[in-house]
Amino acid sequence: xxxxxxxxxxxxxxxxxxxxxxxxxxxxxxxxxxxxxxxxxxxxxxxxxxxxxxxxxxxxxxxxxxxxxxxxxxxxxxxxxxxxxxxxxxxxxxxxxxxxxxxxxxxxxxxxxxxxxxxxxxxxxxxxxxxxxxxxxxxxxxxxxxxxxxxxxxxxxxxxxxxxxxxxxxxxxxxxxxxxxxxxxxxxxxxxxxxxxxxxxxxxxxxxxxxxxxxxxxxxxxxxxxxxxxxxxxxxxxxxxxxxxxxxxxxxxxxxxxxxxxxxxxxxxxxxxxxxxxxxxxxxxxxxxxxxxxxxxxxxxxxxxxxxxxxxxxxxxxxxxxxxxxxxxxxxxxxxxxxxxxxxxxxxxxxxxxxxxxxxxxxxxxxxxxxxxxxxxxxxxxxxxxxxxxxxxxxxxxxxxxxxxxxxxxx
Numbered sequence: 001x002x003x004x005x006x007x008x009x010x011x012x013x014x015x016x017x018x019x020x021x022x023x024x025x026x027x028x029x030x031x032x033x034x035x036x037x038x039x040x041x042x043x044x045x046x047x048x049x050x051x052x053x054x055x056x057x058x059x060x061x062x063x064x065x066x067x068x069x070x071x072x073x074x075x076x077x078x079x080x081x082x083x084x085x086x087x088x089x090x091x092x093x094x095x096x097x098x099x100x101x102x103x104x105x106x107x108x109x110x111x112x113x114x115x116x117x118x119x120x121x122x123x124x125x126x127x128x129x130x131x132x133x134x135x136x137x138x139x140x141x142x143x144x145x146x147x148x149x150x151x152x153x154x155x156x157x158x159x160x161x162x163x164x165x166x167x168x169x170x171x172x173x174x175x176x177x178x179x180x181x182x183x184x185x186x187x188x189x190x191x192x193x194x195x196x197x198x199x200x201x202x203x204x205x206x207x208x209x210x211x212x213x214x215x216x217x218x219x220x221x222x223x224x225x226x227x228x229x230x231x232x233x234x235x236x237x238x239x240x241x242x243x244x245x246x247x248x249x250x251x252x253x254x255x256x257x258x259x260x261x262x263x264x265x266x267x268x269x270x271x272x273x274x275x276x277x278x279x280x281x282x283x284x285x286x287x288x289x290x291x292x293x294x295x296x297x298x299x300x301x302x303x304x305x306x307x308x309x310x311x312x313x314x315x316x317x318x319x320x321x322x323x324x325x326x327x328x329x330x331x332x333x334x335x336x337x338x339x340x341x342x343x344x345x346x347x348x349x350x351x352x353x354x355x356x357x358x359x360x361x362x363x364x365x366x367x368x369x370x371x372x373x374x375x376x377x378x379x380x381x382x383x384x385x386x387x388x389x390x391x392x393x394x395x396x397x398x399x400x401x402x403x404x405x406x407x408x409x410x411x
Contacts, residue, residue: 008122015126019096019135023089024082031300032138036088039064043072053217055227059172059210060140067091089138095146096134099307100125102149107314109156110279120314124307129327132334133303141303144174148284149307151184155280160188160195163280164202172210176304179291182262183283186269190277261290274400281311282397286390293386299333309389316396322388329382 028036038054042065045052054061071087072078100121108117124130134142147170154163167184170177181203188199214224265286269276276283285308292305313323 008118012122012125015131016097019093019131020086022131023093023135023138024086026136026138028081028085029137029300032088032140035060035064035138035140036068036084039068039088043068051213051217053214056175060143060174063143063173064088064091064140085138089135092134092138092140092142095142096130097125098146099142099149102146102153103307103310106149106153106156106281106311109153110281110315116314120310123314124310127306127310127327129331129334130303130306132331133300133306137300139300139303141174141301144170144177145303145307147173148177148180148304152280152284152308152311155184155187158191158195160191160199161202164199164204165206168203168206171207176291178207179262180284180287182266183269183287184280186266187276187280187283262287265290268394269397272394273397275397281308281315282393284308285312286393289386289390289393293383293390299330299382302330305386312389312393318392322385322392326382326385326389329385333382 035057038057038061042052042054042061046062046065047069052058052061067088067090071084074083074087076083078084103124104117104121107120108114111117133139147166151163151166151170154160154166167177167181171181185196185200188196211224214227215221218224218227269283269286273282285305288305288308292302309323309326312318313320
């Protein structure tokens with residue numbers, strides 16, 4: 001298994017069994033229940049010849065629908081929710097392993113080292129936070145994250161048409177990868193006009209096809225544009241450390257400021273980065289760090305970022321301090337706010353810690369009603385560490401530091 005020793009292979013297999021058990025017996029969170037219900041609705045709709053539409057979640061619902069159909073086809077009592085949960089978490093369990101496999105292949109391609117590749121796989125697959133977030137919580141976001149990893153691998157192998165298609169699939173499944181396209185395109189531009197045209201066309205073609213299907217469903221181009229424009233304006237796109245820049249800022253204003261951050265990062269890449277032509281990894285990671293740090297994303301969306309952070313940590317051979325602090329902070333945030341999912345319900349493992357944050361929140365609320373516990377911890381310490389990662393990434397890319405911490409040499 002990936003060149004692992006017999007001992008490590010045994011550890012991985014034991015962890016795989018533990019993950020399956022945890023996936024079945026953990027509390028089912030509301031988000032996962034929504035996806036299960038969506039998959040059931042989509043399966044029934046498709047069975048009757050009707051194409052279902054759930055806005056940005058349509059692609060994910062269609063992907064999960066066959067698993068709901070598989071559960072219905074099993075010769076069991078269909079009142080057994082335990083079997084339903086395990087069947088619906090099957091793609092999550094599989095894609096969790098695929099993420100580790102792709103991390104292995106990417107590191108092997110970038111570092112030309114099987115030992116580094118094995119390290120990356122083990123760090124991913126044995127990471128307790130990934131087990132909590134992906135397996136126990138049932139985060140379906142691991143599926144588009146795998147297609148994002150596949151895009152990076154195909155980029156290393158110069159498979160531009162497949163790389164564009166993979167990024168398009170990720171975007172159809174979960175809308176956020178569309179925002180990453182400019183960062184990826186900037187890398188492909190360094191590979192020549194032919195590579196750029198192949199990549200761009202293979203990325204845009206599936207999206208155009210999906211857009212055409214939506215026009216048929218919703219009836220007009222304006223209806224489709226309005227649907228996704230309203231989706232983009234549902235939440236502010238610029239909140240620093242959990243605090244709005246202005247007390248009563250409009251959605252349009254924050255959206256423009258959020259896009260300005262991406263434009264600024266693009267300028268920094270084009271003007272200063274010396275590693276831009278190396279791979280998709282650094283531009284993608286920079287954009288994801290901005291997306292996650294500058295906008296009020298839920299903490300269980302963090303597996304948009306964790307696979308790329310794992311790659312960056314192993315390939316750059318950096319000191320583990322910042323990487324470790326980041327996962328300690330995200331654990332504190334999760335366990336004190338969301339809690340550990342158990343068969344009897346979520347358990348807050350750090351109640352005193354949470355009470356202390358609540359007291360601090362009440363104190364700060366006397367200064368500003370917009371401050372609360374999540375602003376103090378999640379959007380403060382955690383987002384601050386993400387910003388530190390972004391700064392570190394830009395500094396390393398400016399200096400030309402490439403894989404395994406070595407300076408990039410020209411050929």
